[in-house]
Amino acid sequence: MSQPTLDTIVNLSKKRGFVFQASEIYGGLRSSYDYGPLGVALLRNVKEQWWRSMVRMRDDVVGLDSAIIQATAVWEASGHLTEFTDPLVECTNCHARHRLDKLDNPDQCPTCGQSGTFTEPKDFNLMFKTHMGPVAQDGNEVYLRPETAQGIFTNFENVRRVSRRKLPFGIAQIGKSFRNEITPGQFIFRTREFEQMEMEFFTHPDDAEKWFEYWVEERKNWYLDLGMKPDNLRMRRHDPDELAHYAVDTYDVEYRFPWGWDELEGIANRTDFDLRQHAEHSGRDLTYFDQEADERFYPYVIEPAAGASRTTFAFLIDAYHQEEVNDETRTVLRLDPRLAPIKVAVLPLSKKPELVEVTEQVASALRPLWDVEVDVTQAIGRRYRRQDEVGTPYCVTVDFDTLDDGAVTVRDRDTMAQDRIGIDGVVAYLSDRLG
Numbered sequence: 001m002s003q004p005t006l007d008t009i010v011n012l013s014k015k016r017g018f019v020f021q022a023s024e025i026y027g028g029l030r031s032s033y034d035y036g037p038l039g040v041a042l043l044r045n046v047k048e049q050w051w052r053s054m055v056r057m058r059d060d061v062v063g064l065d066s067a068i069i070q071a072t073a074v075w076e077a078s079g080h081l082t083e084f085t086d087p088l089v090e091c092t093n094c095h096a097r098h099r100l101d102k103l104d105n106p107d108q109c110p111t112c113g114q115s116g117t118f119t120e121p122k123d124f125n126l127m128f129k130t131h132m133g134p135v136a137q138d139g140n141e142v143y144l145r146p147e148t149a150q151g152i153f154t155n156f157e158n159v160r161r162v163s164r165r166k167l168p169f170g171i172a173q174i175g176k177s178f179r180n181e182i183t184p185g186q187f188i189f190r191t192r193e194f195e196q197m198e199m200e201f202f203t204h205p206d207d208a209e210k211w212f213e214y215w216v217e218e219r220k221n222w223y224l225d226l227g228m229k230p231d232n233l234r235m236r237r238h239d240p241d242e243l244a245h246y247a248v249d250t251y252d253v254e255y256r257f258p259w260g261w262d263e264l265e266g267i268a269n270r271t272d273f274d275l276r277q278h279a280e281h282s283g284r285d286l287t288y289f290d291q292e293a294d295e296r297f298y299p300y301v302i303e304p305a306a307g308a309s310r311t312t313f314a315f316l317i318d319a320y321h322q323e324e325v326n327d328e329t330r331t332v333l334r335l336d337p338r339l340a341p342i343k344v345a346v347l348p349l350s351k352k353p354e355l356v357e358v359t360e361q362v363a364s365a366l367r368p369l370w371d372v373e374v375d376v377t378q379a380i381g382r383r384y385r386r387q388d389e390v391g392t393p394y395c396v397t398v399d400f401d402t403l404d405d406g407a408v409t410v411r412d413r414d415t416m417a418q419d420r421i422g423i424d425g426v427v428a429y430l431s432d433r434l435g
């Protein structure tokens, strides 16, 4: 099936409570979004799956949660204060501002259509600046982090010491980052506040190439394992002129968004750039001593850096599916059950108190294990469609026969096949399928 349009996903997100415009009751704040009940669950599941594969299932990666506001010296050392810029042009006709490197035609303003009206490009720094303390004055400016990575580099020695790790090992972090993007857009794809899932993998320089290839493969497989369609995913190596100031090699994981291929994640060989910079600027020794080889060196870093919000968006688009069933269009989100916001919906056939009571009993037995929703309103067919539309893998229906035979009907989202199961067997039945 072809990709849904951007409007389709935006409408579904709003209608079903995945994502809302931030400050909507005040007219909305452009490019800021709030995650509703289903959106926050989907986003959390994406982050949990990332943490599971990057930290929990490995013995060579540990976690960290560093501060959003760091000393300004961190951004001087990392190069963000001078290098983290985009080329900004302003149209002298309509005064719209654009990011030059993202324009289809670098000579024509996409807002008013005039050609030859752009000013000379100037470097626009993407970091958000604020002040620490009650008085806004020179000397107390601080920045919101534009990437989570730097908190990892500045803690390299702390984490190595306390976790008693030998190379190679990684430090992973999930958290908010902020960039004052010139042209945010495409819904939650490019926003000024977003979440990243980043891991810095420290290795001997001689092994960096091997680990780079390893992580490129691992990260591609993570998306595929969670059900992303292979046709919608590709790996693209950066041309030398598009590499970030810290990288010697980068692969982007790209997804086929409704507007075309675009970046989901970057896997970069950052060499020893960051550790060297921080060592020079802080005066601390950030080298690594290999006792067996009697060798001291700066480790190289391989960095898989993904966007949590962007990845959530891609999974939402990828799962969207429409099909004709009994002359009706059925919309179904074919999310991997691990990502689905609601795993099981428990539905009484009618609102009769005796059915609702059993429904509550079944739901209570399932709640400690999975995210469960009870829905008692509307015709059962409509309730199935509602659950299909938000990707709930299983619906458990309590009907009048349940009161006699102690069994319920379990319906599969994708096949719509129904099995009759004794209430005592429902947990085992769902455990086999949901894990």
Ligand code: GAP
Binding pocket: 146, 147, 148, 149, 179, 181, 188, 189, 190, 191, 192, 193, 194, 195, 196, 198, 263, 264, 265, 266, 303, 305, 306, 307, 308, 309, 310, 311
């Ligand atoms: N530490 C390396 C780094 O930050 P990046 O390619 O600039 O690399 C990594 O960012 C990922 O963060 C991107 O692949 C993207 O998924 C996400 N990301 C970056 N800017 C974003 C934005 N403005 N809105 C949403 N996600 C963004």
